[in-house]
Amino acid sequence: MDEINAPLPSGYSPVPPGMLANVVTCLEMRARPPVKADPPTGSLRLERWSDADLDAYRDLFRRIGEEWMWMSRLVMPDDELKAILENPQIEIFVMLDSEKRVGLLELDFRKDGECELVFFGLVAEAIGNGAGRLMMNAAIANAWSKPISRFWVHTCHFDHPGAIPFYRRSGFEPYAFFVEVSEDPRLTGQMRRDAAAHVPLIEAL
Template identity: 90%
Template structure:
């Protein structure tokens, strides 16, 4: 993860108003796990999304992540996001239900010998119909088809409450916690003020 500083001291650490403190869980797998059966796909299909249009990408990113406080790609300058999405070491996939994009999966192979599952999520109406397992099976197969020794992901306590257990059932093992402090995007105009209602909105005086 980027910008890792000195460990926090034991006890409570104050967070300024207008900022968010997010507990991040990092998980990894060091070998390909046993294959889990795919659920029936029905109208679902996963497709590679090469060099996606930034507006279309951010629209899907927002539809999936706004309720879970996904912010990074919403606040990133266009040129930085374009450089990432067009990098040959980045693989972006979209889950479709018919013609509608309902899921996003992004794999990062830029560091030799490993793969990061950077983003993995579904729009609310696609959760619980097997799309998540289809995407995860594809993520694992794609990652381990390359010469890697480590596949890893991080999630946070703002995310879907079932995220950590889903990753563990898929073969990932937790190995570290971090605390991320960042501006609240609901106060900067990057996200709706009523988004992520489970995260209290605390304005600067």
């Protein structure tokens, strides 16, 4: 995430109707953490997703993230998303349960010496069966197999409540907060109106 040097003033800042204000937490690790054991894998396996097309990618992105207000790749123009999916410095992995896609892992190595954990998530039915630990172990191993000195991620308060504790157990430590203001995609037709029920929907005037 680009550094922003104009902090919000202390106190309340109004957000216009139809917009969302999202508190983002940035976390990082500066050295590879101790290896955690993989859980029993059963029918789970992680594979490099080198031939993802736009529709298949967005379908998995939506199934994982719609309840947590993942919106960026749903509103991104096709040409921009296609460039990301085809960039050799961005590694995309899919978690499979037998042949069903249940998880997404995306690592971005475009900045020298760094890796960003851009997306990390599972469909609801895959949470709690060890898939997250299996995928995070692979993320850490792949990131630190490159010549990096920093591995980082950002998450937000709309996300799963277990996200930050899980990242911290995995070796990431918080270092900054940001506030992101954006249009509510449930009002623009880019997301179901009943998605992410924990986030109030406030109509634009």
